[in-house]
Amino acid sequence: MDFLNYQNGKLFAHGHAIADIAKQYGTPLYVYSQNYIETQWIEFDNALKRRKHLICYAIKANSNLAILNALVKLGSGFDIVSQGELERTLKAGADPKKIVFSGVAKSTTEIERALDVGIKCFNVESEAELYRIQDVAKRLNKVAPISLRINPDVDAKTHPYISTGLRENKFGISHQLGLDVYKKAAKLSHIEICGIDCHIGSQLTELSPFLDAADRILSLVDELKSAGITIKHIDFGGGLGVCYDDEVPPKSSDLVNALLKKLTHYPDIEILFEPGRSIVANSGILITKVEYIKHQDDNHFAIVDAGMNDLIRPALYEAWMRILPAEQAGPDKPSYRYNVVGPICESSDVLGKERELAAQQDDLLVVCSAGAYGFSMASNYNSHPRPAEVMVDDNTHRLIRQRETFDMLWQGEII
């Protein structure tokens, strides 16, 4: 994470001391680098500049309005999976014509709203969904632009919970059925076939699964052409991995170049991607304060104020995320292999296991690579308000979402 560095033992983000940022905004606290996010997006976009293309940032990774608005200004499109994400993206200033709508369970209301604002495309995940979109479009006297999300049955070689392109996963339409469903779609009065789509999983660190999926998609594009069905865009989804520890994932330009080689015979087809994690993961950190230190038998706990409610990835996937002290300890401070645990009443509430740290009560720790699937997966479990979010750059740091107040938690009614 280039924007983080130690100076005289103290950790800085874009030149601002972590301790000062934490003091100003409180902890737990998410901090993002705007420069990092923009650089990642621009690199992805530049790699595609020889082709007609659209980068549709997958907002599920991080849907903070300031981040979305920064991407709107760069010309980004967006991949959404709910009406909430649609409204949020529009609020951030997105052009509806640059929005693609994925997700297996689109409701009638969601389809109505998406048709109403005029999105670029529905990524249809089942035959039943296709018929629902046709019905809603007919009722509203609109034509719905669609692509089918094809499940290519390839092993993404990632954690099973975040693999989506295998036959047994709930996502997409199996590639064997693809041609048949496209033919049915072509006969529907209020459906316009625009594209084809796939997304095989997240945190992919090898190119080969992307290329295998592309082969399956392109062979279907050829079959469709023979059947008289023209595809205007191919959406390769998201999924590009990032470095959390020592992974060396391909760069976005490596991925794009490898795929473009396969696309030389399809010069007029627009190329879409839906990256989430690779744009934001390494833009973000979670700052947390050590509330207590507890040594018991051979177990050493650094009990911090952020938990699985703020950052669920370690608990949900046993994801490893680097944890750094905001201030490096001198040689006189004892260090232990700490389990860094949160306040939540669950034994899985762990941010990091067996981390060598010289932590003491009231110290600040920083969980790295927390920009993706951090705040966006945060909850109010145990009635903790969700943390504030701050954007930093070289000159300044700004609050981009305030810490939730307790009032925001009391949404039920006493009857």
Ligand SMILES: Cc1ncc(COP(=O)(O)O)c(C=O)c1O
């Ligand atoms: C349909 C779809 N597109 C894009 C993404 C973004 O994936 P990633 O954050 O791995 O780039 C996801 C999440 O895995 C997804 O389900």
Ligand SMILES: N[C@@H](CCCC[NH3+])C(=O)O
């Ligand atoms: N939430 C997951 C990734 C899932 C991507 C959404 N399809 C993670 O944190 O790694």
